[in-house]
Amino acid sequence: MIFIWIYALIGVVFVSLLSLLGAFSLAINEQTLKKILIYFVSFSTGALFGDVFIHILPEITKKAPFTLLISFYFLFGILTSFIIEKAICWNHNHHQEDCHEKEKTPHVQSFAYLILFADGFHNFIDGLVIGAGFLAGVPVGIATILAVILHEIPHEIGDFGVLIHGGFTRQKALFYNFLSGLTAIVGTIVSLLLNQYIQGAQIFLLSFAAANFIYIAGSNLIPELHKNTEKRKDVIQILTFIAGVCVMLPLLLLEK
Numbered sequence: 001m002i003f004i005w006i007y008a009l010i011g012v013v014f015v016s017l018l019s020l021l022g023a024f025s026l027a028i029n030e031q032t033l034k035k036i037l038i039y040f041v042s043f044s045t046g047a048l049f050g051d052v053f054i055h056i057l058p059e060i061t062k063k064a065p066f067t068l069l070i071s072f073y074f075l076f077g078i079l080t081s082f083i084i085e086k087a088i089c090w091n092h093n094h095h096q097e098d099c100h101e102k103e104k105t106p107h108v109q110s111f112a113y114l115i116l117f118a119d120g121f122h123n124f125i126d127g128l129v130i131g132a133g134f135l136a137g138v139p140v141g142i143a144t145i146l147a148v149i150l151h152e153i154p155h156e157i158g159d160f161g162v163l164i165h166g167g168f169t170r171q172k173a174l175f176y177n178f179l180s181g182l183t184a185i186v187g188t189i190v191s192l193l194l195n196q197y198i199q200g201a202q203i204f205l206l207s208f209a210a211a212n213f214i215y216i217a218g219s220n221l222i223p224e225l226h227k228n229t230e231k232r233k234d235v236i237q238i239l240t241f242i243a244g245v246c247v248m249l250p251l252l253l254l255e256k
Contacts (some may be wrong), residue, residue: 046244127187
C-alpha cells in the first residue's frame with residue numbers, strides 16, 4: 001500500500017504543476033493558441049472516454065459484479081458534477097451582471113476569485129479521481145493521470161487568461177492558480193484515506209471517477225467541439241478524438 005501512496009502522490013504533484021502552464025501560453029500568439037486548444041479538447045475528450053471504458057469500468061467489474069448499487073454510484077457522481085457546475089454558473093452569472101452594470105475593477109476581481117475557488121474544487125475532484133485510479137492498480141493510475149493531464153492543459157491555460165483579465169498581475173495569477181492546483185493533492189490523500197478506513201470505498205471511488213470523466217467529456221468538452229462548422233476542422237477533431245482513445249490502449253499491456 002505504501003507504494004500506491006508514493007505513486008499517487010508523485011502523479012498528483014505533477015498534475016498540480018500544470019497550473020503553471022499559463023506562463024508558457026504567453027509566448028504563443030492568441031489566435032494560434034485558440035486554434036491549437038480546440039484540438040487538445042478533442043484529444044482529451046477521447047482520452048477521458050478511453051480511460052473510463054478501457055481501464056476504469058473493466059477494473060470495477062473485476063472487483064465486483066455490476067450491481068444496481070454501482071449504477072447509483074455512477075448517478076451520484078454525475079449528479080454531484082451537475083450540482084457543482086450549476087452552483088458555479090449561478091455565481092458566475094451573478095457576478096457577470098455586476099460587472100456589466102458597473103464595470104468596476106473590484107467586481108471583476110471578485111469574479112476572478114470565484115474562478116479560483118471553482119478551479120480549486122475541480123482540482124480536488126481530480127485528486128479524488130487520481131487516488132481512485134491508483135487504488136485500482138498502477139497501470140489504471142497512470143491512465144487516469146494521463147487523462148487528467150490532457151483535459152487540464154486547455155483548462156489551466158484558460159483559467160490563467162481569466163485571472164489576467166480579472167486584474168491579477170502575471171505573477172499573482174500564476175501564484176494563485178498554483179495554490180488552486182494544490183487542492184488536487186488534498187483530494188488524492190482523502191481518496192486514499194477513505195479506502196483505508198471505509199469498506200467498499202474503492203468501488204465507490206472508481207465509479208465516482210468514471211462518472212466524473214463521462215460528465216466532463218460529455219457535458220463540457222463535446223459541446224465545445226460542436227461549435228465548429230468547418231468540415232476540415234471537424235475531420236481533424238474526429239481524428240484527434242480517436243487518437244485520444246487510442247493513447248489509452250498501450251497501457252493495457254502494463255495490466256497483464
